[in-house]
Amino acid sequence: MALNPTDLYDIRSLLSEEERMVQDSVARFTDEKVLPIIGECFDKGRFPGELIPEIAALGLLGSSLPEDYGCAGLNGVSYGLICQELERGDSGIRSFVSVQSSLCMYPIYAYGSEDQRREWLPSMAKGEVIGCFGLTEPHGGSDPANMKTHAKRDGGDWVINGAKMWITNGNLAKIAIVWAQTEDGIQGFIVPTDTPGFTAQEIHRKMSLRASVTSGLFFDNVRIPDANRLPNVRGLKGPLGCLTQARYGITWGPIGAAQACLMEAVNYSKDRILFNRPVAATQAVQIKLADMARRITLAQLLSLQLGRLKDAGTLQPTQVSLAKWNNVRMALDIAREARDILGGSGITTEYCPIRHALNLESVITYEGTETVHQLVVGRELTGINAF
Structure with a gap:
């Protein structure tokens, strides 16, 4: 029997039935919906936002989070297979799902309050609310401890000033998970992108990840309530x-x-x-x-x-x-x-x-x-x- 050229060791035989089903469904999506259009999207520098509803309907957003919050509750291997099949199409599609799932939904689940989980996760799983992750700053990304963006307490609110750079989904997002220096160390905040003082500027002239939205985020006295602070973590x-x-x-x-x-x-x-x-x-x-x-x-x-x-x-x-x-x-x-x-x-x-x-x-x-x-x-x- 001839071996599969892309799976010479029959890794697929080591997967559970559910893991194989996940891989097959995402592979079909990539073959039928991503591959026919992705070359043109890359050429034109366009993210295929029309695919978001189907990505959400397949349960690919926050796939490893519990079903209690409208997510698929899949295991880690299934999430990995999702990433593998999506990136077989294009890194930009995988990046979109990765940021939404691991960098935006995960911190709300892991570090947020129960009210925050109930408010945001179901709509994010449906693709109705897209998130972005504000960590990297213009002066460099490999030293996050040298963060310049800061948040200061003002009564019951926080006021954020600073900038983030190279942010995937920045101009698609309805919320940003923003990390900022405070008097009590680095803390995370859920910042709706329609908050006064928040600006996202898409980065153009890219020769990489052209089928992905990449942005700079700017915070000019962005005021949010303490209810938007992620309460269960401090520091890096x-x-x-x-x-x-x-x-x-x-x-x-x-x-x-x-x-x-x-x-x-x-x-x-x-x-x-x-x-x-x-x-x-x-x-x-x-x-x-x-x-x-x-x-x-x-x-x-x-x-x-x-x-x-x-x-x-x-x-x-x-x-x-x-x-x-x-x-x-x-x-x-x-x-x-x-x-x-x-x-x-x-x-x-x-x-x-x-x-x-x-x-x-x-x-x-x-x-x-x-x-x-x-x-x-x-x-x-x-x-x-x-x-």
């Missing part, structure tokens, strides 16, 4: 806990991008005839394709075990760092190699490798650069902080 533990959730999904997402690039390269190399034989008949190309399959297989096993650790409640942030570093680097290298195999055709968005390669330049940078994750692992091994 709050935003870093959110990032661990999102980075977990990112370990899975690039596997999908790499699988798409591998299959594009395999199919093209078998169809492309040079010197009276298919390009796939050359040793050089077969070695490249085999190496892609090897690296994808290793990444699949890494993320699946990470998901099992997450579902067992034993996952550690360093383990997420290792997988994020390995899997995004894997996918970026494969996208570049696939682009090379396609020759001149590889530079057009008629084929997927150049689009995935450009997107992955962002994925390898955001939510912890490759260097940051390397140093996290190094610190774990040595006990010495080299930051």
Whole structure:
């Protein structure tokens, strides 16, 4: 029996029936709704917002949160498979779901009050309220402790001033989860985007994540009530806990991008005839394709075990760092190699490798650069902080 080129170790056989059903439903959505339009969306720099209702109807927003709040209540492996299949379509689609789920809905669930959960989570699961996550600032993202945005208490309110940069969904959002310095340390706030003094400015001229909305957020005496403060966390533990959730999904997402690039390269190399034989008949190309399959297989096993650790409640942030570093680097290298195999055709968005390669330049940078994750692992091994 021939092996599946994108699943040489039959990882699918290790999944539960529910996990396979989730993967299949998201794969169909990607094949039928995302792939037919995503090249044009990337070309035009347009996020396909028309897909949001179906994404919500499939239960992909906040999928791991409890059903009590209108969410699907799926396990961590299922969430990973969602990210994998969405990013097989495009990193921008996965980023939209990742931000909504892990960076906006998760902190409301984990750090918010019960009133906040009841007010926001059901409408966010339905896609009626889109969120964005305000942590990174214009002066740099790898040192969140050096945060300049601040919130000051004024009676029963908080007044926020500052700016955030590179914010996914910023101009789509109805609420922003904003992290700011206070007299009691860093705290999180739910900021409706129609609050006076709040401005979102979309960032244009991007060559990466073009099918995603990226924005700068600006706060000029933005006044919100104390009821909008996330009461159950203080310090960097709050935003870093959110990032661990999102980075977990990112370990899975690039596997999908790499699988798409591998299959594009395999199919093209078998169809492309040079010197009276298919390009796939050359040793050089077969070695490249085999190496892609090897690296994808290793990444699949890494993320699946990470998901099992997450579902067992034993996952550690360093383990997420290792997988994020390995899997995004894997996918970026494969996208570049696939682009090379396609020759001149590889530079057009008629084929997927150049689009995935450009997107992955962002994925390898955001939510912890490759260097940051390397140093996290190094610190774990040595006990010495080299930051």
